Amino acid sequence: MSSQEVVSPFVKSSFSGGGSANECVEVAHTADGGRAVRDSKNPGGGLQFYAPEGWAAFLDGVKGGAFGG
Template structure:
């Protein structure tokens, strides 16, 4: 099994679905990382994040590291 094999369906954040906004979509990869794509252009390519990188990103979001 390749580490970049996508093993779940892509999902948008519930906040973007209820607001009708375009957003990124995220799916889990076989190694526990994540694949990310643009919901407006799902065939436009993917970005892959290793498990540790994804955890660091989520921790940063929760800590407010990316808020303006």
Template sequence: MNQDIVTAFKKASRSASGAQDCVEVAQTADGGRAVRDSKNPTGGTQFYPPAEWAAFLHGLKSGDLGR
């Protein structure tokens, strides 16, 4: 997995401007995603390969992950 981050981190579009509990996501060079805590951007980053990120999104969209 290529962990080179190629886009800027962005907060979810549904996050309120003053929201405290947000994550930020950036794209990696291999098409995967990097995820970090917006309150602590230097605290660590999790990396997901493209197939895992696609499975995560599918689970969200289908409701398989609950709410």
């Protein structure tokens, strides 16, 4: 099993809104416990893969306000 194998359905954030303002990313689990991310407006346009440690660091940054949001 490849670490970049997507093993769950892609899901969109509940914060993405609806209607024409529905610009968001979708995230799925990978075989190694990391995440695959794609553009919800262009799901066939490619994927970005994040190792488990990188995804955990990103979430810590979001929760800690590192991205100004």
